[in-house]
Amino acid sequence: MSFLAVTRATLAKDLRLEWRSKDAINAMLFFSLLVVVIFSFAFDPTAEESRRIAGGLIWVAFLFAAVVALNQTWARELRNHVLDAYRVSPAPADPLFLAKAVGNFIFVIVLEALMAPLFIIFYKLRPLGPAWELLPIAVLGTWALVVNGTFFAALSIRTKNREIMLPLLLFPISLPALLGMVNATTAVLTGEESAKFWIALLLAYDVVFTIACLLLFETILEAE
């Protein structure tokens, strides 16, 4: 069986399951909405202050929301021990990981697309730098979150407290990426410096961790 065919089939299956249950997307939306509303009540920033803090607020909200989706990804495979059906099949491990990561990427990107207008309205945001750079920042930043998140969610599925374990593993290793996302977003919003260095950092982070996760995933999948 081809790598791409298994990846495609697994991704289609995951999207179908999420479309029917809406477990991940509803929980993420609700959580992000709460963050936007609560922070907007907690602070009453001027437009200038908003530009300085919004990068951090946005990405922290998405990071926490992504954890919800990441936990769901593998929880689905544990119900009825379906993951064992994959493990006894001759399909290689990597397509499963890639499909899960791409699925999570789609869920989080959809969330970001839905929440971005709310952030703009609540925090009166208007980028002073090149707005188009927000697109690569969103894509690379989201991939950085989901690629490690998918991997560490898989690592923690057999632990008793996997909901707690995932953030404990994911957040420290995501710090360089988070720094890149926040600084790049702030740079675009304030227009005071170029975001290029941070975008390059995100790209390098994504490449390194995608390769590392793909190389190590089979060991995780085969672990008892």
Add this chain to the structure above:
Amino acid sequence: MSGVSPIIVADAVIKQFGRFAALRGVTADFSPGRLYVILGDNGAGKTTLLRTIAGLSQPTRGTISVLGAKEVKTVRSQIGYMAHPSLLYDEMSGMENLRYFAGLYGIEDDAVAEKRCREVISLVKLDPGLARPVGQYSQGMRQRMSLARALLNDPKLLLLDEPFSNVDSHSAEEMAGLLAQMRDQGKTLLVVTHQPAILESVADEFVWMDAGKIVDRTSKLRGAQ
């Protein structure tokens, strides 16, 4: 023993979970084209033995060779495995589940996959057109769909863990007949069950386990268990 090479050879297999030994030096071989029933009390090591043969669990010590391979993963395409849980997605229909798993076994062509899925669903006496999600199936229907999934790849070796649990007696007899038919086609079956009487008339050998060891192998079902 006949001159036929065994399909499974276990040599002093020990499987430990922490300090608990689920298998304590299992040495056995299983010949091709036979239906074996594995019996024993809860905790005797039946499921662990099946999972080890399926490659889902690695022996702590000892070796196990399946279909001539030391690495089970190289012969996975020839193994069918049915576990106690259904190994199916509750939110998808039986056909959707099977179409997905067919892809994992390299059955990618839509028409071929559809045909094969319909075949195995019909084989277990379910309706391939059933659109209901598996989560709404009765337990018996779920068991049969789970068996259909294990048959998808037309395996040489079938490992079945409690295939008759929660299945009504009529359906269980039908399933037993199907298993006998598979054995007659040359497949090897290892069936873990607490209801050996269902397979009494079709089984070739009963393998008795206790405390992680194979303690007896008989051609007839003993009265007292």
